[in-house]
Amino acid sequence: MRMEEPEIIVSRYSRTYEEDGLSLEICIYRLVGAEWTLEIVSEDGCSTVWDDPFGSDEEALFIALKAIEEDGVESFSNEGGDVPTVH
Template identity: 45%
Template sequence: MYDEKELITSPLQQHFRENGKTVEVCIYRLPDTGWTLEIVDEYNNSTVYDDEFASDEAALALFLAEVKAEGIEAFIGPVPGTLLH
């Protein structure tokens, strides 16, 4: 089992803003794994990609391509306390 101290974060992690909305782009890995991409919105909703990436650049490139294709709204979840139908 890994210790949290072993988590490697990418220097490409960032807050990304578009159309007045901001998400945090988290890119990280453990010592012997590929890179994980996680997007956290302003309401603390999280989208974690199932597949690992060979590089942190590849993870960021996928995120940017998806924002270009779908818009940042695709990564914004519900406001806490709202009911989904």
């Protein structure tokens, strides 16, 4: 028996963020009926996913931009030194 693929909803707030010649993909998504997940992916493919879900996609975007501002774009990349932390 074949299982159905879950329906993933991508937020309209997902976007590319660019600063100092570096870019990050801010990915905000959820399964139908679930809360929002936040993931930031660097140019080198390093992914940082927040453990806790968000009640709204706007809140997830706010937290993403705040984390980038506080930690710096390079902190989400393997090229920035240490492996990114879990948020």
